[in-house]
Amino acid sequence: MPSIAPPQIPAAGQAAAPAAASGPSAGELRCPPLSLYVHLPWCVRKCPYCDFNSHEQRGALPFAGYVQALVADLEHDLPLAWGRTVHSVFFGGGTPSLFPADAIDDFLQQASARLRFAPGCEITLETNPGTAEHGRFEGYLAAGVNRLSFGIQSFDDGCLQRLGRIHDSREANAAVKLAQDAGFDNINIDLMYALPGQDLAGAARDLERAFALQPAHVSHYQLTLEPNTLFAARPPDAIPDEDAAWDMQEHCQAMLATAGFDHYEVSAYARPGRQCAHNLNYWRFGDYLGIGAGAHGKISLGATQAVRRRWKLKHPTAWMSAAGTADALGGDEDVPASRLPFEYMLNALRLHEGFALADFEARTGLPRSTIQRELDEAVARGWLASDGDGDGDGERMVPTTLGRRLGNDVVSLFLP
CATH class of the missing domain: 1.10.10.10 (Winged helix-like DNA-binding domain superfamily/Winged helix DNA-binding domain)
Structure with missing residues (x-):
């Protein structure tokens, strides 16, 4: 979802101590850990299964202008989070790795001047192997990114072609190794199963290829035909049926367990201590500011005892032109208690x-x-x-x- 999941205090990776169940404040809304989600909406080519707010790149991208708009958007949302500490940052997309390291560095410097970042703050950047370049990962690391999430989906070239991906298996392997050579040791690999033309042996081979790269985290989920996608309108041939998909799921879960990955969330598996702190904050109903085109945020407001959801205009051009003003909002509401x-x-x-x-x-x-x-x-x-x-x-x-x-x-x- 946008996309995608509280960090420990002061270091990332564990939940903050929960409130006591009794006492004068029991049943009172209290502010949980705060995260920051940053949406970078462009990609080289829209994948036929993708229902995220992503837009194909057409010509040169306005990196500097978009970063300026992100900062303006953040400043507009700051009154929702005055005085609070950010425990994780997540750059999602789209393909965030289309942005050069100096643009990511510029944003993080400006964001950390406006928000207090916790020591050990987990900062994740989603990465497409087809956009990996020599030297770029060193730049991301120097900018403060300390976790990468690679959207590999499969190591089978036939499956990748049927999914409309722009990379092949060789590029996938090379990209992860480039990141490791640059100094990254906290790496997630995204894989899907029940792909068009895939059988159980093929799903198992994908995991074996992933294990060989020694990631800290694996996201492993079934291909679904989401509404308003090309695959939903024109389903591909040879999608495994429900029984075959279930066999793949059970077999792959056993492989992940044997390889030492803890199955801590529906589709997330981690080495000890390497759960995704940002996504854990989502799943534990933590707070997050959402900035960028189409980004969603959720904030607990102690003064009014309300949970506020806010989201931004989806189209990058419309959002950029209004960033920093109320006109950039796609919606803003307090969640009814009944919901x-x-x-x-x-x-x-x-x-x-x-x-x-x-x-x-x-x-x-x-x-x-x-x-x-x-x-x-x-x-x-x-x-x-x-x-x-x-x-x-x-x-x-x-x-x-x-x-x-x-x-x-x-x-x-x-x-x-």
């Missing part, structure tokens, strides 16, 4: 760790009694289990194996 349980569960139940009831209260401002009936039903159906005192943060609700398989059904219990 907060569903929005919280839509994120938190993606995590194998589940959630603490104290965290639900702190991040929605609602008492746990609001969701007790739905929790009881989920437990009765065998979808959720209570973890008692958990790890010291009070009672936790944890998805069971069945609950993880039926995730959409579990979340739907909390629809308003």
Whole structure:
């Protein structure tokens, strides 16, 4: 989604200590960790399966002008986050690696002059292997980027062609190695399965090729035909059926476990201590400023006890011309209390760790009694289990194996 997932304080990678479940502030909305999402909307070519806000590059891109617009957009949103510390930054797209390192450096310098960045702040840049250039990764590292996410999708050249990707398997291998040679050791590899023309052996080979590159993190998810994409309008031939896709999922999950990757979220696997801090903040219903064309943000406002969602105009030209003013907003609203349980569960139940009831209260401002009936039903159906005192943060609700398989059904219990 835009895209895509709290960091430890002061270092990234672990959750902030949750609030106590009792006391005078129980059930009161409290500000969670804050992240910054930066959308860079252009790509060389729009992939036929992509439903993100991405736009094909046509001629020279206005790098300097876009960075200026990002800073103006950030300044317009700053009143939502005065005095708060940023614990992670994520450059998503589009293809952020189309931007040269000096543009990324310029933005990060200006952003850190306006926001306090935590020590060890995780800063991720999404990268397309087809845009990797010698020397660029050194520049990103010098600018402050400390995590790269490579959109490889497959190491099979036939699958890559059918997906409309601009790179081949040789370029994918070379790009990751260039980044490692530059000094990056926190690297994610994005892979998809159930691709047109792919069988179980092919899905397994993709993982084996990924393991050989020794990434810290793997995102592994099934190809889906999203509405308003070329694939949805004209589905490709030879897409594996549901049974074949399930076989691939189970087999690949076992491979990832054997290789030492912890399956901590629906489609995310990490080496110990290498979970994506930014995405964890999303899934734990943390806060984030969203700047750039089509970016979405979510902020907890303690003064009004409201959760605010704000999003920006999608088209880069329209957004750039209005950046820094209210005219750049595509929408701005407080989430109704009736919808907060569903929005919280839509994120938190993606995590194998589940959630603490104290965290639900702190991040929605609602008492746990609001969701007790739905929790009881989920437990009765065998979808959720209570973890008692958990790890010291009070009672936790944890998805069971069945609950993880039926995730959409579990979340739907909390629809308003």
